[in-house]
Amino acid sequence: MQTLSFDIQHQLNTLQSQQALELYAQAICLELHGMDLEPEKVQRLLQTVVDWRYGVYALSAGEVVGIAGFQQPSGSFTGAGNWRSILKALGYKAFWRLMRSPLNHGPQHFADSEMWHNGLYVAPAHRRQGIAKALLQRIADVAKYQGYQQLTLRVAHDNNTAKTLYQTLGYQPQQATSAYQCLTKIVLN
Incomplete structure (x- = not known):
């Protein structure tokens, strides 16, 4: 396997934002595979809820190949929309399917000393090359x-x-629910 050269950055230009949207839509479609949501609705949903300022991105030859988001009191990678805008993006039926899905964690409550990692996806062709690790390390930084x-x-x-x-x-x-396990990393002693 050829080793991929990549950079991690915080900002995207317009073309890269579109690439990131398409890449993250792939991740969400996989996560929602049983919900029968059309890819166009998933992209509309992401255009509504994603705030690119709360993410870090892996780029190889100018192409977005990995994404990791985070959440803090000032904002969230997937927290830009409200229920009305999400309903408009998805339509009534898909909106209620999403609200009942494991992706709907409800409001996030966390301590002032805590930042949440909020989504990670690496393009399948670029996995096992250190991209996820680099994205996670950048979020920890x-x-x-x-x-x-x-x-x-x-x-x-x-x-x-x-x-x-x-x-x-x-x-x-840390604590667990029926669908998820929480994990915590100390980043500042």
């Missing part, structure tokens, strides 16, 4: 730079590959 003491995330119980990666990077298991 952002958290530390901004004075947060810990970084927390949710991972599906059946996503053993992701759980192994997170634990390799120092995340420790």
Whole structure:
């Protein structure tokens, strides 16, 4: 396998934003596979809810190949929309399917000292080349730079590959729900 050269950055130009939207739509379509949402509705949803300022991006040869978002009291990668704008983007039937899905975590409550990791996706052709690890490290750097003491995330119980990666990077298991396990990493002592 050829090693991929990539850079991690915080800002995207217009073309890269469109690439990131399409890449993240792939991730959401996989997550919502049982909900029968059309890709166009998923893209409209993401155009409504994603705030690109709360993300870091892996680029290779100018193309977005990985995305990781975060959430803090000032805003969230997937928190730009409200229920009315989401309803408008999806339509009534799809909106209620989404509201009943595991993706709807409800309001996020966290301590002032805590930043949440909020979504990670690497294009399938670019996996196992260190991109996810680099994105997660950059989010930890952002958290530390901004004075947060810990970084927390949710991972599906059946996503053993992701759980192994997170634990390799120092995340420790915390509370769990029926669908997700929370993991926390101390970034500032």
